[in-house]
Amino acid sequence: MIAELGHYLLVLALGLAVIQAVFPMIGAARQDGRMMMLGQPAAYGQFFLSFLAFLALTYSYLISDFSVSVVARNSHSLKPLLYKISGVWGNHEGSLLFWVMFLALFGAMVAYFGRGLPTSLRARVLSVQAMVGIGFYLFMLITSNPFDRLSEIPFEGNGLNPLLQDPGLVFHPPFLYLGYVGLSVVFSFAIAALIEGRVDPAWARWVRPWTLLAWIFLTIGIMLGSWWAYYELGWGGWWAWDPVENASFMPWLVATALLHSAIVVEKRDSLKSWTILLAIIAFSFSLLGTFIVRSGIITSVHAFATDPERGFYILIFLALVIGGSLLLFAIRSDKLQSGGLFAPISRESGLMINNLFLSVAAAVVLYGTLHPLLSDAFFGVKSSVGAPFFNVVFSLLMIPMVITMVYGPHLKWKRADINGINQRLMAITGIALLAALMVFYVTYGGAIMPAIWIGIGIWLLLSTVQELAGRIKLFQVPFKDSLRRLMRQPRSSWGMSLGHFGFAVGLLGIVATSSWTLEAQKVMSPGDEMKIGNYRLTLKDVVPVAGPNYTAVRGILSVAPVGGASFMVYPESRTYISSPITTTEGAVKTTIAGDLFVVIGESQGQGRWGVRAYYKPMQVWLWIGTVIVVLGGVISLSDRRYRIGLPQGQKTSGKVKHAP
Amino acid sequence: MPLKRFLPLFIFAGIFIAFIIGLSLKPGEIPSALIDKPVPEFSLPPLQGAGIGLRTTDLMDKNNIVIVNFFASWCGPCHIEHPALVYLSKIQGIKLHGIAYKDRPKNSLSFLKSLGNPYDKIGTDLKGRVAIDWGVTGTPETFIIRNGIIRYQHIGPIHQMQMDDLILPIIKGLQQEGAS
Numbered sequence: 001m002i003a004e005l006g007h008y009l010l011v012l013a014l015g016l017a018v019i020q021a022v023f024p025m026i027g028a029a030r031q032d033g034r035m036m037m038l039g040q041p042a043a044y045g046q047f048f049l050s051f052l053a054f055l056a057l058t059y060s061y062l063i064s065d066f067s068v069s070v071v072a073r074n075s076h077s078l079k080p081l082l083y084k085i086s087g088v089w090g091n092h093e094g095s096l097l098f099w100v101m102f103l104a105l106f107g108a109m110v111a112y113f114g115r116g117l118p119t120s121l122r123a124r125v126l127s128v129q130a131m132v133g134i135g136f137y138l139f140m141l142i143t144s145n146p147f148d149r150l151s152e153i154p155f156e157g158n159g160l161n162p163l164l165q166d167p168g169l170v171f172h173p174p175f176l177y178l179g180y181v182g183l184s185v186v187f188s189f190a191i192a193a194l195i196e197g198r199v200d201p202a203w204a205r206w207v208r209p210w211t212l213l214a215w216i217f218l219t220i221g222i223m224l225g226s227w228w229a230y231y232e233l234g235w236g237g238w239w240a241w242d243p244v245e246n247a248s249f250m251p252w253l254v255a256t257a258l259l260h261s262a263i264v265v266e267k268r269d270s271l272k273s274w275t276i277l278l279a280i281i282a283f284s285f286s287l288l289g290t291f292i293v294r295s296g297i298i299t300s301v302h303a304f305a306t307d308p309e310r311g312f313y314i315l316i317f318l319a320l321v322i323g324g325s326l327l328l329f330a331i332r333s334d335k336l337q338s339g340g341l342f343a344p345i346s347r348e349s350g351l352m353i354n355n356l357f358l359s360v361a362a363a364v365v366l367y368g369t370l371h372p373l374l375s376d377a378f379f380g381v382k383s384s385v386g387a388p389f390f391n392v393v394f395s396l397l398m399i400p401m402v403i404t405m406v407y408g409p410h411l412k413w414k415r416a417d418i419n420g421i422n423q424r425l426m427a428i429t430g431i432a433l434l435a436a437l438m439v440f441y442v443t444y445g446g447a448i449m450p451a452i453w454i455g456i457g458i459w460l461l462l463s464t465v466q467e468l469a470g471r472i473k474l475f476q477v478p479f480k481d482s483l484r485r486l487m488r489q490p491r492s493s494w495g496m497s498l499g500h501f502g503f504a505v506g507l508l509g510i511v512a513t514s515s516w517t518l519e520a521q522k523v524m525s526p527g528d529e530m531k532i533g534n535y536r537l538t539l540k541d542v543v544p545v546a547g548p549n550y551t552a553v554r555g556i557l558s559v560a561p562v563g564g565a566s567f568m569v570y571p572e573s574r575t576y577i578s579s580p581i582t583t584t585e586g587a588v589k590t591t592i593a594g595d596l597f598v599v600i601g602e603s604q605g606q607g608r609w610g611v612r613a614y615y616k617p618m619q620v621w622l623w624i625g626t627v628i629v630v631l632g633g634v635i636s637l638s639d640r641r642y643r644i645g646l647p648q649g650q651k652t653s654g655k656v657k658h659a660p
Numbered sequence: 661m662p663l664k665r666f667l668p669l670f671i672f673a674g675i676f677i678a679f680i681i682g683l684s685l686k687p688g689e690i691p692s693a694l695i696d697k698p699v700p701e702f703s704l705p706p707l708q709g710a711g712i713g714l715r716t717t718d719l720m721d722k723n724n725i726v727i728v729n730f731f732a733s734w735c736g737p738c739h740i741e742h743p744a745l746v747y748l749s750k751i752q753g754i755k756l757h758g759i760a761y762k763d764r765p766k767n768s769l770s771f772l773k774s775l776g777n778p779y780d781k782i783g784t785d786l787k788g789r790v791a792i793d794w795g796v797t798g799t800p801e802t803f804i805i806r807n808g809i810i811r812y813q814h815i816g817p818i819h820q821m822q823m824d825d826l827i828l829p830i831i832k833g834l835q836q837e838g839a840s
Contacts, residue, residue, distance in 0.1 A: 377681035
């Protein structure tokens with residue numbers, strides 16, 4: 001009954017989405033206020049209905065109603081509550097419902113907070129948002145109905161893949177989806193602006209917080225996925241350039257570019273059509289990211305069984321949304337006149353170069369991801385580019401990119417003095433060079449790139465600190481004045497400083513862990529020892545343990561670091577009851593210098609066990625860096641400009657309404 | 661209207677064409693890990709009634725080449741592949757068995773009723789549990805087995821062209837292997 005109700009609610013929500021798509025758009029074209037006004041109640045209603053539908057599906061999971069097909073396929077009555085709930089969006093059908101619900105929520109938020117927007121712009125934004133929604137409702141109702149019933153009700157569900165039963169992964173998909181969906185708002189604003197033929201700083205002020213919000217979600221989502229891969233998959237890797245990882249990385253790269261180019265639109269009324277294009281591409285990548293796995297076009301470790309009916313629908317949907325919006329861009333973007341001019345060396349140029357590198361990076365990832373498909377489709381050759389391709393291209397691309405990050409914040413708007421900056425950066429450039437040389441000396445005989453990269457990372461770190469110090473006139477005015485200046489910095493510049501600082505911290509971690517990881521493995525009986533780096537591991541015992549829905553063997557090892565107190569680690573290897581899959585729960589001992597990662601493998605008979613150990617230098621820097629970056633984003637999002645933008649807009653809304 | 665504004669659209673069009681071609685390609689054609697391994701242990705109910713439809717011992721045929729085909733009525737390529745299977749089932753020395761993958765028995769039956777039933781024995785894998793053991797990623801998928809050892813895995817439908825160039829030579833080779 002509840003499932004049928006959910007299905008019915010979905011159909012109703014589709015109806016409201018059609019109203020929200022059609023009437024405000026026509027109304028905006030005819031300047032018919034009443035028709036435009038239909039957008040808000042439709043947006044609220046559509047969100048309400050899709051939210052209820054989502055609750056209906058959640059309810060089916062909670063009571064383990066195995067007559068509902070998705071529940072039977074993905075849930076299990078013995079599953080812990082957390083995973084019953086996360087199961088709702090942990091599969092194709094449910095994730096679509098999750099998507100469309102947030103699409104509707106963001107539409108409702110635009111309707112609510114956008115009261116200060118010009119009426120026709122708001123109407124068009126809501127309409128585009130609803131059009132995207134219609135695509136999702138139809139996709140669900142035609143090919144992937146989450147409320148499908150089974151004619152024969154199984155006694156027990158199939159269970160959730162045990163690898164996915166992990167707190168890190170409970171929140172990884174929703175954050176990614178929130179990021180993807182958040183970009184839909186940016187997309188809707190871009191399309192609406194193209195139809196209006198107008199992009200101004202006020203438009204950018206609206207788009208930037210949405211970009212920032214989506215970008216924060218994406219960053220968190222990607223980090224959680226990476227973190228999960230790191231400790232769950234048992235080989236200590238955190239990024240594999242898998243198509244699905246790339247699919248989330250591409251929108252992130254483009255959103256990062258958009259974040260920066262929107263600043264230029266907002267402050268200098270320039271780079272408009274580029275920003276619009278980025279907004280379209282960012283959302284296009286989100287759609288690709290959502291669908292690339294489900295179409296079966298590209299194989300991936302994440303792929304779930306696919307069927308061609310879906311693939312066909314997905315292609316039509318992508319063609320309409322992406323093709324249509326790019327066509328609109330081609331026809332309409334010359335209407336957008338650029339305002340501010342700037343010299344080749346200026347803040348604007350810096351941001352433009354950063355955009356260039358981010359876009360090239362996204363294009364490289366796109367190419368690498370699609371390479372197997374392209375070569376197969378056009379040349380009939382089965383080939384793929386692996387992680388080495390991405391690693392090499394990326395480590396080369398990132399060098400000029402980070403150099404731009406070093407200089408960028410020091411550059412002034414319109415025209416900057418590069419010699420002056422060089423002089424100011426002299427001291428820290430020296431320190432960075434020294435650091436690179438030291439690393440080169442210590443690792444002599446090894447690869448050169450890591451040393452260069454460590455130098456660049458430290459350079460960026462120091463430059464970011466120096467830029468902030470310069471702004472607050474540290475050591476130039478009394479310390480108390482500096483502190484007061486520090487407190488008065490606008491939150492968006494805090495965001496910039498923290499974002500770049502966190503990036504540098506993460507970069508150093510990435511370089512260290514991918515260059516100098518140690519690995520050791522040994523078949524051990526209790527009492528045996530092995531050495532890795534500065535640690536000596538002793539296997540004390542291996543004992544069986546029982547969890548709520550798994551059984552496991554747990555290794556008990558004592559670890560003695562050179563010149564430190566010894567400690568115990570307890571890696572586990574779990575076998576789940578519902579499906580015979582074994583997962584490793586590596587034991588990680590984290591220090592700021594590096595992670596010790598111990599994995600217990602299979603029994604080798606006669607009480608002997610395979611034990612693997614990794615030492616990952618500075619791994620935790622990557623996570624800390626990402627957290628700092630996210631923190632910067634959140635602080636920037638709370639900037640006065642955006643908060644004040646709302647009531648101010650309301651005051652002037654009467655005036656704006658009558659503007660042509 | 662400067663042409664460069666159309667560039668993003670053209671690039672997308674190129675990718676899109678690749679997508680369209682890609683939909684009919686099989687990116688999953690990677691050598692299976694199950695090749696030269698014994699068939700997995702399983703036992704599945706039949707489409708109608710109770711009992712056993714298909715199980716491991718059915719595949720241990722010493723006299724025939726055994727072919728196991730995963731199919732479903734909801735799967736479009738399975739419809740396309742069907743005549744090829746009917747053709748295969750008529751060849752001497754071949755036993756063709758089917759496993760209905762995540763398909764309602766009622767639908768499987770009407771599918772076979774309208775297109776003809778080429779299968780000797782049929783098992784129903786309602787939850788797709790057995791398919792996981794076989795390493796099946798989607799339907800249709802076909803396994804060629806001799807003496808209970810998997811010798812070839814075909815992902816996707818068997819096209820008529822592949823029948824002559826690929827499938828039949830493999831079967832012939834296996835038959836000769838058995839004779840010598």
